[in-house]
Every structure is written in structure tokens, then in C-alpha cells.
Amino acid sequence: MATLLHRLGRWCARHPWRVVVAWAALLALTLTGMLTLAKPLSNEFSIPGSRFEAVLETLQEEIPEAAGTTGTIVFSTDAPFTAEQEEAVAGAVERWNELPDVTATDPFVAQAEIDSTEDDLADGQAELDDGRAQLEQGEADLEEARQQVADGREQLEAGEAQLEESRAQLEAGRTQLEAAQADLDAQRQQLEAGAAAGMVPPEQAAAARAQLDAGQAQIDAQRQQLEAGEAELAAGEAQLEESRTQLEEAEAQIADGEQELADGRTELEEGEAAVAVGRRMADLTEGFRLVNEDATVAMTQLSVQDAGGLIPPETTEAIQQIGGELVDDGITVTFSKEITDDLNSLLGPGEVLGLVFAGVVLMVMLGTLVAAGLPLLMALVGVGVGLTGALALSTWVDMMSITPVLALMLGLAVGIDYSLFLINRHRQQLRRGMPVRESIALAVGTSGNAVTFAGLTVIIALAALTLTGIPFLGVMGLVAAATVAIAVLVAITLTPAALSLMGDKVLPRKARATLAETRTRLAERAAADEPHHEPEDTTKGWAAIVQRRPWLAILAVLALVAGLGYPTGQLRLGLPDGSSEPDGSSAYLTYDTVREEFGAGANGPIIAVAELDAPVADGETALLEAQADIAEDLAAVDGVVRVLPAGVNDDRDVLAFQVQPEGGPAEASTEDLVHRLSDTVEQIGADHGATIGITGQTVANIDISGQLADALPIYLLVVVGLSLILLLLVFRSIVIPLLATGGFLLSVVAAFGAVVAVYQLGHLSPIFDVHEPGPILSFLPILLIGILFGLAMDYQVFLVSAMREEHVHGTDARTAVVTGFNHSARVVTAAAIIMISVFAGFVWAHLAMVRPIGMGLAIGVLVDAFLVRMTLTPAVMTLLGEKAWWLPRWLDKILPDVDVEGAKLERTVAVAPATGTVDVDPEAPEAPEAQTEPEVSPSR
Incomplete structure (x- = not known):
């Protein structure tokens, strides 16, 4: 290589x-x-496939308007808002709603609706009382009419009986009259026949006819009476039929009245149910405000759909520009970090x-x-x-x-x-x-x-x-x-x-x-064959000082690391929220104002999503009852301030709720609440025929922090194992890798402790511009471990490899520590100071989440370079002497020779200073190390 x-x-x-x-x-x-x-x-921090991601996907699919990226806008004035200022805010909200995918609510209109809820409930209850009184009166009137109809029915039935009796009498009279008429007609026929035959004398016939005519007159009179009776009977039947019709009409009216009463009773029950569920919802949202009691501060939550966790820069610019124009109306407008984050620099x-x-x-x-x-x-x-x-x-x-x-x-x-x-x-x-x-x-x-x-x-x-x-x-x-x-x-x-x-x-x-x-x-x-280097003074330098009192150096390093690292045990992980933004920034002012005026939990509500086994029945009241049933159980969980309905899908089988905790998004109480909700939503869902999950940025932050904490031990084991293997290859020693890895762990503890002390516990907070301590960035420990491991190995290689080269070239172990250290100390010191300077520059970075990383790396490099590598390592190696380089022979044979500093290359390079030439023969045999002194030490 x-x-x-x-x-x-x-x-x-x-x-x-x-x-x-x-x-x-x-x-x-x-x-x-x-x-x-x-x-x-x-x-936006996310882990695909995690619990909160699955719930969020359901929310995005079913109720997209409730799943958008949300930012908070706060309006404030020195005096209560005037009507003109409220109109100005309404105009700004209207303009925000005209932006693509942006939804905003007028806080004054929403607050007026909230304030009118109690009056609406009182009016509704009064209407119900009136309706109930009218219903009771209607029931009394209907009962009276029902009694009258019953009496009429009895009279009708009595009349029908009388008519029937009269009809029977008339029929009997008609029968008798017809029989008399027939008898009279027979007598007349017999008389006329006898008279015609001369059998009846004329005088007798005339007398008989007079009798028959008298009988006929009597029959005719009786017939007239019968016809008059029939006429009376017909009139009675007509009158009875009219009474029957009136009775039927009355019965129909009673039936209509009964239906009206039934409808009224149903409406009354629905009204009572609506008022009751309205009262339940009012109790759930009690204390929720968008405009404070003094009417000097108002807030609205602006949602941007399909933003993917980041509101587009052009949208945030437009939002801030519209809000900034309200300053002319005497209104101060601040925006949350979701709107003000500038990630371009x-x-x-x-x-x-x-x-x-x-x-x-x-x-x-x-x-x-x-x-x-x-x-x-x-x-x-x-x-x-x-x-x-x-x-x-x-x-x-x-x-x-x-x-x-x-x-x-x-x-x-x-x-x-x-x-x-x-x-x-x-x-x-x-x-x-x-x-x-x-x-x-x-x-x-x-x-x-x-x-x-x-x-x-x-x-x-x-x-x-x-x-x-x-x-x-x-x-x-x-x-x-x-x-x-x-x-x-x-x-x-x-x-x-x-x-x-x-x-x-x-x-x-x-x-x-x-x-x-x-x-x-x-x-x-070179011509005189004189040595090219002067003997080195091994009594000077920091390593020589350490060698004089190695135990004191070790104890001092351990004491300093313990002093820096003691807060590590209090480490609490989380992700940044508005409270970690710079003091005086728009994002922090928004967070702090919302916390003071509307409760800390309003800065980071938890979203609960209920997937129902069956859709909610049609009707507003049925929907409100379904929402109230679940919301009341959620509100009963310790640490929940209030629960607000946040939406329902078109199929009415997915309900969303906004759960406001007592504490802010990064507070320990909110983390505890999320864990309690995680344990209870399954039972709440089972009680109401639903599957309930929780999501939102607050839940995401807590879940991600938990998963990162779980991954930390595994990652640490991987890095430590890797450290041991690499250092074993480089230094061909058992002790040196163990010492280097142990020192690396000390550096990590010191870095963690310093970060926790400053950013979580608030020590020296004014110096580092930490105006509000909070949990440590959840992925900071893993980053620090990974980065510090690599940097620690840098210094280990440049310092200890120089000591090793001195030792393998014949220098005794104690002397090799000093000479090797002196060869590399100056450049390693400069390199460490430079690295510390670069990292320390990020302690005051404009991105708040970068600051603790810069602090951790700066302290870690400081401790690792100056305490661990340049103090602890020489002290321990001095005490160990030759044992520091011990390696079993069997292991020495199987390990590859990693020439990190290129010592073999140096031995193959022949320099001729007079001519300025260099000959390189990589295949040249290597002289025995004990007899060959390289012209230039590897790190000199």
C-alpha cells in the first residue's frame, strides 16, 4: 500500500x-x-414501517386534511384586538388559503364559535323544554279527543241499534200491510165476481164496496205511515252515516295527532341526545382557546398537504410575507420552526x-x-x-x-x-x-x-x-x-x-x-559516512513529564474524565422542538407564547386515529356520539388536558382526534403520556369496536428516540469490536488495543457528560447560548460514538505507531514512548486544536440541533487527544514497559503485517542529498530491523 x-x-x-x-x-x-x-x-424524522408511520399513512390516505405538515402562527398586540385588526387577520388567513395546498383558520371566527357553544347549548335546552311542554299538552289534547271519539263511537253504535230495531218494525208492518192489502184485494175480487154473477144484491154489493174502500183507505193511511217511517229511517241512516264519517275523520285526526306526537317525541329525543352529546364535547374541549382571555394573543395552525414533512421554501416565504404585512396594522406576527426553518445555509x-x-x-x-x-x-x-x-x-x-x-x-x-x-x-x-x-x-x-x-x-x-x-x-x-x-x-x-x-x-x-x-x-x-541525525534528548517534552509520575497522570486523567462524565447517567434522549430554537427567534417566541397563553401541550399535540370495525350510522348526532365515546376514554388517561375531534373520512369508519398533553413535546411528562397511551389505546379500541393508533411529530420524536436508544448498545459493541481488531492489526499488541479502546470509551463518557451538563442540565448555559435546557438529540450518542472512534484512531495511529517504530528499531520501551511521542506530538497537537476549533465553531451554529453535536465532538477530541492519547497512554505504557508490546507467537504468525507509517518504504528509499535523486526499489530485501535505523523516523 x-x-x-x-x-x-x-x-x-x-x-x-x-x-x-x-x-x-x-x-x-x-x-x-x-x-x-x-x-x-x-x-422530519421518520422510520418507515414503525408504529407512528403506519398510523400516519392511514391518516394521509383517509383524512389527508388532518395529515398535512402543520405550522403555528401567533398574532399579538399590546391592547385587545380591534375590529379592524381582526379584519386584517381574516384577510391574511384568506390569502393563506389561496396558496397551493394550504389550509388556515381564522382564529377569531373559530373562537367566536367556541364561545357561543355554551349559549347554543342553553338555547337548545330551552327549545327542548318548550318542545317537551308542547308535547305534553298535545298528548293531553289527544287523550281528550280520543275520549270524545270513544263516546261518539258508543252513541253511533246505540243509534245503529235503534235504527236496526226501527227497520225491523217497519219490515214487520210492511209485511202485515201487504198481507192486509192482499186480503182486501181478494175480498174485492170476490165481491165483484159475486155482483157480476148476480149472486150479491146491488145494495149489499155497494155496502160491501164501501167497507172495502174504508179498509183500503185504512191500508193506504197505514202505508203512508210506513213510508213516513221509512223516510225517517232513511234520514236516520243518513244522519248515522254522517256521524260515522265524522267519527272516522276524528279517528284519522287522532292517528295523525299520534304520529305528530311520535315524531315530536322522536325529535325531542334526538334534540336531547344532541344537547347531551354537545355537552359531552364541550366538557372535552373545555379551556381550549385560539384567542386568549385578554384578547391580545391569537393563534392559528396552518396546514400544508402533501408537504412530505417540509413546507416548500416558496410556500414558507409567501406565508411569512403575507404575515409580515400585518405589522402595518399594529399586529406582531411570529411563526413556528416548521415555517421559519431555513435549511439553505x-x-x-x-x-x-x-x-x-x-x-x-x-x-x-x-x-x-x-x-x-x-x-x-x-x-x-x-x-x-x-x-x-x-x-x-x-x-x-x-x-x-x-x-x-x-x-x-x-x-x-x-x-x-x-x-x-x-x-x-x-x-x-x-x-x-x-x-x-x-x-x-x-x-x-x-x-x-x-x-x-x-x-x-x-x-x-x-x-x-x-x-x-x-x-x-x-x-x-x-x-x-x-x-x-x-x-x-x-x-x-x-x-x-x-x-x-x-x-x-x-x-x-x-x-x-x-x-x-x-x-x-x-x-x-553522507560522503563522510556520518550519521544524519543528532541524538535526541529524552528528558524533555510532555511525555517525559508524564513518565516521571505516571500514576499521578493516570489518576488526574481519570478524575478529569469522571468530573466531565458524571452527568452521563442522567442522559435523556429526544428530538428538538421550538424550545431549543435560539432565544428571540420567531420560532422560539411562537413556542413560548403558545406555551404561556394556551398551554405547553398545544405546541405538540398527539394525533389518535381510530379505525372502526363498522361505519358510524348516518346523522350528525351519531357521529358526535361515536367521537365522544372514544374521546372521553382518551381524555381519562392521566396527563391528557383535552381531546379534540380532528376529522372523519368519507366512509365514516376512520376518526381522528387531537390529544393535547400537559407538557411540551420534549418534556418527560409527554414521553410518559405517550407510553401510557400506547398501553391503553388497544383496550379503548376494543371497548368501542375499533383499532386505535397514535401518531404525530411528538409521537414520532419519542418513538425514534426509543429506537435509537435500543440501537446504541449494539452499535457500541460493533465499534468497540472493530476498534480492537483494527488496532491489533496495526500495533501487533494485545495491550495497546485494549488501552486504546478503553481510552476511547473514556472520551465518549466525557463527551456525553459535557453535552448532558450543558444542554440538558443547563450548566454554563449563558456561555453556550442554551436558554432552555432539554433532552439530548436522540441520534447524538450514536453519531458521537462513530465519529469519535474514527478520530480517536487517527491520533492513536499517529502517536503510538511512532512509538512502535522506535521500539522495533531497538529502542527500549520506556525511551520509545518519549521519542515516538516527541516525533508526533507537535503535529498531532496542532491537528487536535484545529479539529477542536472547527467543531467548537458549530457550538454556536444557526441550526440548533447541530450545536450539541459540535460540543460533543469538540470535548471528545479535546479529551481524547490531550488526556487519553497524550497523557493516559504514555503513562500506562511507561508502567507496562515491554509488556505493552506483548503478542502471542501463534497470533503474531497469523496476523498480516500492516505497515501503517510506511517504514518498509523508507528502508527501500535511498536519498542522495547532493544530487537530489531518489531511488525506489520496492522489491529490495528488508534489512534486519534491529540493525537498520531509518534515515527519517515515520512521524518526524
């Missing part, structure tokens, strides 16, 4: 412009890709200040502005290619806003350090008289080899974030790993090319002035 890198460095030194043009072309290509393909980044003043400080350190160390600017330039090229390339891929890969910021942070830090290691090695070789191009090639083959290995450890640790199974974290790790890989490529290709173009100017002017004299002196020494 060292030989391959040596050849690469030599080629880059010989063809510098080709390398520069290639990198410029690559940067132009990725920049073009970013400008044409990049899409807006997001601040990666660098802020703090980050720039960190880079400036890193430049100062480089200037002090390298002594020339040109040399000091080179590592910064290399780092900027690396992060430029890495970030623009990553953002170009954002059209296909969903990225969070913190993803490029993390890559920027790491890319700058390692990019500066890796180039610095090569530049430092090259400058040292130039000072010893080596020609420029040959020095560049050797620097790439030696220090470049170590840089490649160190970068590989960082890349592996970051790429291992994919093992967590959390997509956004995996993308974050891969983008950062790719940026680190590009930083390594820049260091071993573009840095050699730039050094070749700079020539001797990489050295300070004074050093350049004596360079010819140095080369001449080295040539004379």
Missing part, C-alpha cells in the same frame, strides 16, 4: 496541473448537479470563526501564510465536492438538514488534519535536504499511508451507522463517510500536486534561505 501511494504521490507531483484540472472539473460537475438536481432538505458565523481560528493555528505552526492556507483550501475542496455531490443526489435520496452539516463539520476537520499531516512530513523532509518531488512522494507513501488508514477507520465507523436500521441515520453516516473518503483522496492527490506547484515556498523564508546550505551539509555528511 505504501509503495502504491508513493507512486501515486510521485505522479501527482510530476503532473500537478492534471490533478488540479481533474479536481476542478469534478467540483464543477458536482456543483452543476447540485444546482440542477438538488431538492429542499427536511427536518450550511455555514454560519460560528462555523466561520472556527475556521478562522484553525487558520491562526496553522499560521503559527507552519510559519507561512501560503502553507497555512493550503490545508484550509484542501479541506474546502473536499467538502465542496462531497457536499455538492450529496445534495445533487438529494433528488433521489431523502436527506435531513443536518446531513450535509454533519458532513461539512467532519469534512472540514479531517480535511485540514489529513493535509496537515502530509504537509508537515513534507516540510520536515525538505528541511533535511530532500528534493521537493521526492519528498512529496515519500510523504504520500508514509504519512499518506497513515492518513488513508485513519480515514478508513472513520469511514467504516460512519458507514456502520447503516447497521442501526434507521434510514435517515444511515444516509447521514454514508454522506459523512463519502465526504471523509473524498477528504482522504484530496489529501493524497491534490495536496501533493499543490505542494509540487509551491516548491520550496511551503517553508518559511528563513528556512528556504538555509535550504541550500542544509543540502550541502547533508551531502558532506
Whole structure:
């Protein structure tokens, strides 16, 4: 590997412009890709397939208007809102609703409806009381009419009986009359026959006829009476029929009255049910307000559908512009973080200040502005290619806003350090008289080899974030790993090319002035076969001080780490909300105002979604009853302030509810509430024939934090195991990997403790602009472990490998600790300070969630570099002596020889200072280590 890198460095030194043009072309290509393909980044944390994601998908499909990305807008005035100001707000709301996919509510109209609820219920109850009285009166009137009809029925039946009796008498009279008429007619016929035959004398016949006529007159009179009776009977029947018709009409009226009463009774029952369910819903929403009691603060929630967790920048700009116009009406308008998040800027003043400080350190160390600017330039090229390339891929890969910021942070830090290691090695070789191009090639083959290995450890640790199974974290790790890989490529290709173009100017002017004299002196020494180096003083330097009192150094380091790390046990994970935004920002003012005026829980409601086994019956009351039944059980859960219906789908079988907790989204009480709801919604759903799930950003944050906490131990085991294997290969020792890994864990504990102390417990909060402590970013522990592991291995490689080289070349173990340390300490110190400066610059980043990451990395690197690697490690290795390098023979035989610092390459390079030539024979046999002293120590 060292030989391959040596050849690469030599080629880059010989063809510098080709390398520069290639990198410029690559940067132009990725920049073009970013400008044409990049899409807006997001601040939405999600884990596909998780509980809250499944519920959210149901909500988006069934009730999309309740599943949009929601932001809060607060209106405030010094005095109660005037009618003109309310009209101005109404106008702004109307204009917001005209924006694509945006839905907003007029808070004053909504509050008026809320305030009228009690009056509406009272009016409804009064109407019910009136209706009940009218119904009772109607029932009394109907009963009276029913009695009258019954009496009429009896009279009708009596009349019918009388008529029937009269009809029978008339029939009997008619029968008798007809019989008498027949008898009379027979007598008359017999009389006329006898008279005609002369059998009856005329006088007797006349008398008989007179009698018959008298009888006929009597019969006729009786017939008239009978006909008169029949006429009376017919009149009676007509009158009876009329009475029957009237009775039937009365009965029909009674039936109609009964139906009207039944309908009235049904309406009354429905009205009573509506008022009752209205009262239940009013009790559930009691205290909910959109305008405060003083009428000086109002809020509305603005929803954007199909936003994918991020309101488009053009939409947020339009929303803020419309709201900003209300200032002319004397209204102050603030927006929540969902509306104000600006994810377009990666660098802020703090980050720039960190880079400036890193430049100062480089200037002090390298002594020339040109040399000091080179590592910064290399780092900027690396992060430029890495970030623009990553953002170009954002059209296909969903990225969070913190993803490029993390890559920027790491890319700058390692990019500066890796180039610095090569530049430092090259400058040292130039000072010893080596020609420029040959020095560049050797620097790439030696220090470049170590840089490649160190970068590989960082890349592996970051790429291992994919093992967590959390997509956004995996993308974050891969983008950062790719940026680190590009930083390594820049260091071993573009840095050699730039050094070749700079020539001797990489050295300070004074050093350049004596360079010819140095080369001449080295040539004379070589001709006289004199040693090229002076004996080293092993009594000076920090390692020598540590060696004098190793136990004191160990105890001091452990005490300092314990002091920094003690808060780690109180670590509580979460995701940022409005409370973590900078004090005085629009997002924080919105969060704080809503908390003060409408309750902390209004900043992060929980969404409950009930999927019913059967649709709700038709009717508004049935729907309200179904909502109230479930909402009352949800409201009964400890920690719930109120429950509001949030929507129903068209099929009426999916109901959504907004559950307002007592505490804010990031408070421990809200986390406890989410766990309680998770345990109880299954039973509540079973009681009401439904399946209930919870979702929303608050639930998402808590669920993601829980899954990240579960993944942390596994990831830590993977990283620790990887650390042991890599260090075993590099140092061929059992103790050194254990010491390095233990030291890494100390650095992690110290970093965690510092972050918890500042950002969760609020210690030194004014200094770090932490105005409201809260839970620690849920993915910060995993990121810190992965990143610090890689960086810790960097310092381990550059410090301890130098000690190992000294030891394998015959120096005793104690002396090798000091000499190896002194060879690498200066450049490692500078590299650590630079890295700390870059990370510390992000402590005051404009993105609030980046700040604790910057703090953790800065403290972690500080502890790891200066306490663990440069103090604890020399102290322990001094106490162990030769035992520090112990390795079983059987293991020594099977382990591959990883020449990290390129010592074998150095032994195959013969430098002729007088002629400026370098001969490289990679196949040359290696001289015995005990008898061969390399001309240039690996890290000198």
C-alpha cells in the first residue's frame, strides 16, 4: 500500500496541473448537479414501517386534511384586538388559503364559535323544554279527543241499534200491510165476481164496496205511515252515516295527532341526545382557546398537504410575507420552526470563526501564510465536492438538514488534519535536504499511508451507522463517510500536486534561505559516512513529564474524565422542538407564547386515529356520539388536558382526534403520556369496536428516540469490536488495543457528560447560548460514538505507531514512548486544536440541533487527544514497559503485517542529498530491523 501511494504521490507531483484540472472539473460537475438536481432538505424524522408511520399513512390516505405538515402562527398586540385588526387577520388567513395546498383558520371566527357553544347549548335546552311542554299538552289534547271519539263511537253504535230495531218494525208492518192489502184485494175480487154473477144484491154489493174502500183507505193511511217511517229511517241512516264519517275523520285526526306526537317525541329525543352529546364535547374541549382571555394573543395552525414533512421554501416565504404585512396594522406576527426553518445555509458565523481560528493555528505552526492556507483550501475542496455531490443526489435520496452539516463539520476537520499531516512530513523532509518531488512522494507513501488508514477507520465507523436500521441515520453516516473518503483522496492527490506547484515556498523564508546550505551539509555528511541525525534528548517534552509520575497522570486523567462524565447517567434522549430554537427567534417566541397563553401541550399535540370495525350510522348526532365515546376514554388517561375531534373520512369508519398533553413535546411528562397511551389505546379500541393508533411529530420524536436508544448498545459493541481488531492489526499488541479502546470509551463518557451538563442540565448555559435546557438529540450518542472512534484512531495511529517504530528499531520501551511521542506530538497537537476549533465553531451554529453535536465532538477530541492519547497512554505504557508490546507467537504468525507509517518504504528509499535523486526499489530485501535505523523516523 505504501509503495502504491508513493507512486501515486510521485505522479501527482510530476503532473500537478492534471490533478488540479481533474479536481476542478469534478467540483464543477458536482456543483452543476447540485444546482440542477438538488431538492429542499427536511427536518422530519421518520422510520418507515414503525408504529407512528403506519398510523400516519392511514391518516394521509383517509383524512389527508388532518395529515398535512402543520405550522403555528401567533398574532399579538399590546391592547385587545380591534375590529379592524381582526379584519386584517381574516384577510391574511384568506390569502393563506389561496396558496397551493394550504389550509388556515381564522382564529377569531373559530373562537367566536367556541364561545357561543355554551349559549347554543342553553338555547337548545330551552327549545327542548318548550318542545317537551308542547308535547305534553298535545298528548293531553289527544287523550281528550280520543275520549270524545270513544263516546261518539258508543252513541253511533246505540243509534245503529235503534235504527236496526226501527227497520225491523217497519219490515214487520210492511209485511202485515201487504198481507192486509192482499186480503182486501181478494175480498174485492170476490165481491165483484159475486155482483157480476148476480149472486150479491146491488145494495149489499155497494155496502160491501164501501167497507172495502174504508179498509183500503185504512191500508193506504197505514202505508203512508210506513213510508213516513221509512223516510225517517232513511234520514236516520243518513244522519248515522254522517256521524260515522265524522267519527272516522276524528279517528284519522287522532292517528295523525299520534304520529305528530311520535315524531315530536322522536325529535325531542334526538334534540336531547344532541344537547347531551354537545355537552359531552364541550366538557372535552373545555379551556381550549385560539384567542386568549385578554384578547391580545391569537393563534392559528396552518396546514400544508402533501408537504412530505417540509413546507416548500416558496410556500414558507409567501406565508411569512403575507404575515409580515400585518405589522402595518399594529399586529406582531411570529411563526413556528416548521415555517421559519431555513435549511439553505450550511455555514454560519460560528462555523466561520472556527475556521478562522484553525487558520491562526496553522499560521503559527507552519510559519507561512501560503502553507497555512493550503490545508484550509484542501479541506474546502473536499467538502465542496462531497457536499455538492450529496445534495445533487438529494433528488433521489431523502436527506435531513443536518446531513450535509454533519458532513461539512467532519469534512472540514479531517480535511485540514489529513493535509496537515502530509504537509508537515513534507516540510520536515525538505528541511533535511530532500528534493521537493521526492519528498512529496515519500510523504504520500508514509504519512499518506497513515492518513488513508485513519480515514478508513472513520469511514467504516460512519458507514456502520447503516447497521442501526434507521434510514435517515444511515444516509447521514454514508454522506459523512463519502465526504471523509473524498477528504482522504484530496489529501493524497491534490495536496501533493499543490505542494509540487509551491516548491520550496511551503517553508518559511528563513528556512528556504538555509535550504541550500542544509543540502550541502547533508551531502558532506553522507560522503563522510556520518550519521544524519543528532541524538535526541529524552528528558524533555510532555511525555517525559508524564513518565516521571505516571500514576499521578493516570489518576488526574481519570478524575478529569469522571468530573466531565458524571452527568452521563442522567442522559435523556429526544428530538428538538421550538424550545431549543435560539432565544428571540420567531420560532422560539411562537413556542413560548403558545406555551404561556394556551398551554405547553398545544405546541405538540398527539394525533389518535381510530379505525372502526363498522361505519358510524348516518346523522350528525351519531357521529358526535361515536367521537365522544372514544374521546372521553382518551381524555381519562392521566396527563391528557383535552381531546379534540380532528376529522372523519368519507366512509365514516376512520376518526381522528387531537390529544393535547400537559407538557411540551420534549418534556418527560409527554414521553410518559405517550407510553401510557400506547398501553391503553388497544383496550379503548376494543371497548368501542375499533383499532386505535397514535401518531404525530411528538409521537414520532419519542418513538425514534426509543429506537435509537435500543440501537446504541449494539452499535457500541460493533465499534468497540472493530476498534480492537483494527488496532491489533496495526500495533501487533494485545495491550495497546485494549488501552486504546478503553481510552476511547473514556472520551465518549466525557463527551456525553459535557453535552448532558450543558444542554440538558443547563450548566454554563449563558456561555453556550442554551436558554432552555432539554433532552439530548436522540441520534447524538450514536453519531458521537462513530465519529469519535474514527478520530480517536487517527491520533492513536499517529502517536503510538511512532512509538512502535522506535521500539522495533531497538529502542527500549520506556525511551520509545518519549521519542515516538516527541516525533508526533507537535503535529498531532496542532491537528487536535484545529479539529477542536472547527467543531467548537458549530457550538454556536444557526441550526440548533447541530450545536450539541459540535460540543460533543469538540470535548471528545479535546479529551481524547490531550488526556487519553497524550497523557493516559504514555503513562500506562511507561508502567507496562515491554509488556505493552506483548503478542502471542501463534497470533503474531497469523496476523498480516500492516505497515501503517510506511517504514518498509523508507528502508527501500535511498536519498542522495547532493544530487537530489531518489531511488525506489520496492522489491529490495528488508534489512534486519534491529540493525537498520531509518534515515527519517515515520512521524518526524
